[in-house]
Amino acid sequence: MIVPTPHPDRTVSPASPQTLAQKLVARAAGRGRVTPGEIVTCRVDLAMMHDSGGPRRVGPMLERLGAKPWDPSRVVVVTDHYVPVHDEESRRIVAVARDFAAQHSVRALHDGIGICHVVLPEQGHLRPGMFVVGGDSHSPTGGAFGCYAFGVGATEMLGVLVTGEIWLKVPHTVRIRWDGRFGPGVSAKDAMLRLCGALGMDGGGYHAVEYCGEAVEALSMRERMTMANMTAELGGQAGLFAPDATTRAWLGEAGVHEVDVETWRSDPSAAVLAEHRFDASSLAPQVAAPHSPANAAPVDVHAGTPLTAAYLGACTGAKLDDLRMAASILRGRRCAEGLRLMVAPASRRDETIAREEGTLGALLEAGAELLPTACGACAGYGAHRFGDDDVVIASTARNFRGRMGAPGSRVYLASPYTVAASAVAGTIADPREFL
Amino acid sequence: MTATRGRAFVFGDDVDTDALAPGAWIKFGVEEIARHCLEALDPSFAARVRPGDVVVAGRNFGAGSSREQAAAALRHLGVAAVVARSFAGIFHRNAINLGLPVLECERADAVRAGDALAVDIAGACVELPERGLVLACTPVPDHLKAILDAGGLLPWLERRIAAQRNPNPP
Numbered sequence: 342m343i344v345p346t347p348h349p350d351r352t353v354s355p356a357s358p359q360t361l362a363q364k365l366v367a368r369a370a371g372r373g374r375v376t377p378g379e380i381v382t383c384r385v386d387l388a389m390m391h392d393s394g395g396p397r398r399v400g401p402m403l404e405r406l407g408a409k410p411w412d413p414s415r416v417v418v419v420t421d422h423y424v425p426v427h428d429e430e431s432r433r434i435v436a437v438a439r440d441f442a443a444q445h446s447v448r449a450l451h452d453g454i455g456i457c458h459v460v461l462p463e464q465g466h467l468r469p470g471m472f473v474v475g476g477d478s479h480s481p482t483g484g485a486f487g488c489y490a491f492g493v494g495a496t497e498m499l500g501v502l503v504t505g506e507i508w509l510k511v512p513h514t515v516r517i518r519w520d521g522r523f524g525p526g527v528s529a530k531d532a533m534l535r536l537c538g539a540l541g542m543d544g545g546g547y548h549a550v551e552y553c554g555e556a557v558e559a560l561s562m563r564e565r566m567t568m569a570n571m572t573a574e575l576g577g578q579a580g581l582f583a584p585d586a587t588t589r590a591w592l593g594e595a596g597v598h599e600v601d602v603e604t605w606r607s608d609p610s611a612a613v614l615a616e617h618r619f620d621a622s623s624l625a626p627q628v629a630a631p632h633s634p635a636n637a638a639p640v641d642v643h644a645g646t647p648l649t650a651a652y653l654g655a656c657t658g659a660k661l662d663d664l665r666m667a668a669s670i671l672r673g674r675r676c677a678e679g680l681r682l683m684v685a686p687a688s689r690r691d692e693t694i695a696r697e698e699g700t701l702g703a704l705l706e707a708g709a710e711l712l713p714t715a716c717g718a719c720a721g722y723g724a725h726r727f728g729d730d731d732v733v734i735a736s737t738a739r740n741f742r743g744r745m746g747a748p749g750s751r752v753y754l755a756s757p758y759t760v761a762a763s764a765v766a767g768t769i770a771d772p773r774e775f776l
Numbered sequence: 777m778t779a780t781r782g783r784a785f786v787f788g789d790d791v792d793t794d795a796l797a798p799g800a801w802i803k804f805g806v807e808e809i810a811r812h813c814l815e816a817l818d819p820s821f822a823a824r825v826r827p828g829d830v831v832v833a834g835r836n837f838g839a840g841s842s843r844e845q846a847a848a849a850l851r852h853l854g855v856a857a858v859v860a861r862s863f864a865g866i867f868h869r870n871a872i873n874l875g876l877p878v879l880e881c882e883r884a885d886a887v888r889a890g891d892a893l894a895v896d897i898a899g900a901c902v903e904l905p906e907r908g909l910v911l912a913c914t915p916v917p918d919h920l921k922a923i924l925d926a927g928g929l930l931p932w933l934e935r936r937i938a939a940q941r942n943p944n945p946p
Contacts, residue, residue, distance in 0.1 A: 380919060393802060394843060402930055406937055423803070430803040478842040478866055494844030494870035496929045503933055508919065542790055543836040547865030576836060578865055633790060721799035741794040741840060742816050 358608030360514040361581050362549030365489035365605065369472035370509075377513040377614075387415050387466060388501050389475040391457045393422035393722065396441030397434050398495035399476075403502060410445050411505035417449040417466055418442045419457035422716045427724045455688025455714050456656040458482035458570060462562075463690055465596045469584040469605045474501050479656055479738065481572040485565035486592065487584035487605040489549075492573065512549040512578055513614035514607070519556035521622035526772040528666060529564040530658065530736065530756035532556075533571035534627035535619065538637030545577025548614060551607065552582055556621035562591040563662040570657045571738055574634040583607070626772055628734075629754040632742040640759055643769045650733045651676070651764035652745075653704075653757055654685035654712070655719035658736025661691040661700075663757040667736075668695075668703040670761035670775045676708035677767025683725070685712035707764075721745045727752070734763045780856035780877075782828035786889040787817060789834035793867065796838065796846035806848045813849040827854030830895055832887040834860065838867020847871040857895040859884050859902055859913070872920050875928030880914040887911075897924065 359374055367375045369383035390396060395418060410416050420438050423431035442450035451460045458479050461467055469487030476498045483490030501507050519532060550572045565582050572580025583606035592600050625639040653659050653667050664686060676682045684704050686692035692714055695701040705711060718725040719737040727733055727746030740752035758772035795816045801809045814821040831850060837860035838846055847870045857877040861884045871878040877897050886909060887893065894903040900915040926932035
């Protein structure tokens with residue numbers, strides 16, 4: 342839409358191999374192939390907005406333009422940041438989201454049933470090959486399903502709603518290969534914290550980050566979502582997985598059938614900007630110290646640090662698999678005296694399954710406090726903000742200064758296993774001693 | 777884009793969106809958010825910065841959230857441009873979309889707090905007249921310059937829609 346300049350000449354031969362990212366972008370751009378670095382205009386298959394960055398900000402601008410969403414059937418609105426409402430402002434913000442959906446005939450309004458990045462695939466909105474724009478930085482989560490999914494701000498979303506298109510600089514690919522298998526008590530979160538520590542918060546360079554290798558192929562869909570999600574912390578634009586039988590099975594349960602798992606993978610000899618290899622089997626549980634995910638180190642570096650709270654929450658850290666990891670540690674144990682353990686499941690669906698199978702019961706019997714299914718303390722937008730004296734271990738994605746509470750609060754990031762083990766110990770602890 | 781002149785406010789690497797637009801204030805309008813812009817790193821920033829001043833930083837400026845209030849708060853305070861060694865991708869797009877000039881400058885670390893500086897978007901350089909320095913920057917691509925020249929994506933879209941509705945103005 343906003344690309345008045347012509348495409349540069351392309352000198353690649355028709356047979357030149359393409360990365361998964363190139364294939365996804367080429368399809369959205371209506372092109373046979375694209376070259377990293379060129380500017381293209383892509384047609385958007387799905388635009389997702391949440392209550393905070395979406396309707397309340399985009400709506401007034403749409404009105405000023407006298408415009409409407411280009412295709413309401415391709416728009417999804419999720420309320421998750423300000424639910425449940427707790428004051429006058431949150432009540433107004435959520436009402437605006439509902440009104441927007443009604444006014445613009447957006448049928449896909451998912452109101453208070455979970456965090457947007459988890460709700461999208463659960464509700465069957467994603468399938469491999471799609472080009473998805475989300476009004477939230479953790480939108481790369483959709484890359485777990487072989488979608489080119491990335492986050493944008495509200496004005497950029499306005500452009501998408503008005504035109505159905507968005508400009509993109511065709512990304513290079515940074516490939517991350519995890520050889521071997523993750524050991525007991527080690528998860529996708531540990532892998533991502535390790536990557537943040539090794540490559541830095543701009544290690545992704547706003548390129549496409551592609552995850553592969555034996556350990557990645559063995560991951561469940563929700564664990565892949567955790568990895569794709571935290572591509573945001575690596576500074577990648579998108580975090581991509583080639584869909585496979587695991588993808589097809591998960592999407593089938595979500596009601597999405599005829600899933601193409603053949604097309605959407607990198608050609609074997611496609612050129613990548615960099616390939617980083619890591620050994621999964623030797624990865625220790627990771628803990629990122631305040632105030633950056635890049636401050637990651639093996640858990641023993643921080644073991645023994647006294648804690649006031651432990652938080653299992655967020656799209657990256659409270660899906661069903663995350664709750665199960667925590668329960669595997671907490672079952673039959675109790676939280677340390679004086680430590681507050683909070684659980685905010687990432688979606689109603691995951692919460693229901695966890696309740697029915699006894700996972701949630703194990704957490705509650707250990708002393709966990711159940712918080713509403715929402716972004717909650719991770720977003721730091723309202724209720725449940727930590728105090729100046731709090732030292733917290735959290736399964737969330739970010740621990741920037743003051744994000745989850747007062748400027749003096751200190752947040753350590755870790756996997757659900759490590760959060761649970763630390764809740765029992767009352768200090769940061771290695772979960773492998775609790776398995 | 778014409779050149780702009782002001783004083784430098786200098787920050788380090790990985791200045792994040794929670795520092796630029798703290799979450800507790802996101803439910804309010806930009807006026808309120810701007811009062812708390814960067815207070816975690818420099819409590820007096822919002823009170824001291826003057827229209828035309830320039831924020832200068834290290835790598836990965838604007839890391840984190842897609843909340844465009846991070847860029848809107850700076851613009852609201854009158855910040856004329858952000859010059860950094862590199863930008864986080866979403867923040868960079870947001871800044872352009874809101875008409876806030878952003879320039880990537882590998883030598884941004886040569887700028888000291890309080891330096892007078894002239895930022896030339898079209899010429900892709902930063903001049904420090906009192907120190908006799910000119911720092912080269914990465915040129916802003918034409919399609920982004922067009923959005924900046926319009927004052928941001930909203931006025932850019934406004935013009936485009938007007939042109940479509942009235943393709944042959946008198």
